[in-house]
Amino acid sequence: MPLGDMDKIASETGFSGVVQVDRAGQVEFAKAYGLANRAYGVPNTVDTRFGIASGGKGFTALTVLSLIREGKLALDTTARSLLGDDLPLIADDVTVEHLLTHTSGIGDYLDEEGDWEADDYVIGAAHVLTTTEAFLPLLDGHPPKFKAGERFGYCNGGYVVLSLLAERASRQGYHDLVRSRVLGPAGLTRTDFLRSDELPGDAAVGYLEGGDRSNVFHLPVLANGDGGIHTTAGDMTKFWRALFAGEDAEVATKPRHHVPEESLRYGLGFWLHETDDTVILAGYDAGASFKSTHDPHTGTTTTVLSNTSPGAWPMARALM
Known part of the structure; x- marks a missing residue:
């Protein structure tokens, strides 16, 4: 579809957000x-x-992979070896690799395989979720869904567990780990963990469907390992270029599982096109939708960011 048609789609759908396409660095x-603040x-x-x-x-996956390179974690490190008495329902054989590839089988606090809608209230006291340790009560008490390694089952809680393991292995907080190991080296100066109750003036407020209510009560007040970091289209281009210029691209983007229900494959923290080498990050939550793809052969990056739950998808479909 010609890029000039983006205006037409934006008008027809009421799109609020940003679209950017880069080819070979240009x-x-x-x-x-639309509006960042209505x-x-x-x-x-x-x-x-x-x-x-x-x-x-x-971002979480790359942080974990950097700790693996340093020998502070390994793909076969068991979650139990660092959890101690916490989260006792996580099986003894669940490993870092299982968590990275959504094959751990652990119960999920936000189970997208169930009857879930983006604008549901699902996390309780959003304002207390400022640290990874604060997620422990939310992560606890969910029975396993299947045996580790048995199949792919998308698991948000597994990525918060990864944050917890990274913290305990490195003795450093998750947010600072991401800043020092991913954001800083890639030059992502416009990407950070922003509190939803004190967003700076250059950040978009996330809006629920069908009105002007914000998502402040729907998401953790400070994002964690399963998602929610704030970024820009320009920083996503920098992110992809840094990834493929670095040491972890091959292991992160190696296909580990075919996910036929999504017509995609999955690596370590990254979705992969079903038949070619395009790498994908995507997100969908209350007041947020996002998709960014990168073709490592042509250096083409397409990014769509929106501050509404469904907003990104019509634009992303047209582009991608």
Whole structure:
């Protein structure tokens, strides 16, 4: 589809967000639509920061892989070896690799395989979730769904467990681990963990469907390992270029599982195209939708960020 048709789709769908296409390091198309803050009429710009929901899992995976390179973790490290008495329902044989590939089988606090809608209230006291340890009561008490390694089963809680393992292996907080091991080395100066109750002026407020209510009560007040970091279209281009210039691209993007229900494959924290080498990060949550793809052969990156739950998908389908 010609990039000029983006305006038509944005108008027809009421799209609020940013679309950017880069080819071989050159910006081919970049445009913002809609409002970052509806109450004050603040427009989105191409530099607006958006929460990217599960797109943040890629940042968690790369943080874990950096600890593996240093010998502080291994793919076969068991969760139980670092959890101690915490989360006793996680089986003894669940490993870091199982968690990275969504094959751990552990019960999930946010089970997308069940009857779940993005705008549901699912996490209780959102304001207390400022640290990884604070997630422990939320993660606890969920029986296993299947045996470790038995199949693919998308698991948000597994990526918070990964954050916890990373913290305990490194003795450093998750947010600082991501900043020092992913954001800093990649030069992602516009990407960070922003509190939803004190967003800076350059960040988009996330809005629920069908009105002007924000998502402040729907998501953890501070994002964690399963997603929610804020970023920009420009920083996503930097992210992909840094990934494929670094040491972890091959292991992170090696296909580990075919996921036929999504017509995709999965690596370590990254979705992969079913038949070619395109790598994908995507996220969907209350007041946030996001998709960014990168073709390592042509250096083409396409990114769609939106501050509404369904907003990104019509634009992403047209582009990708």
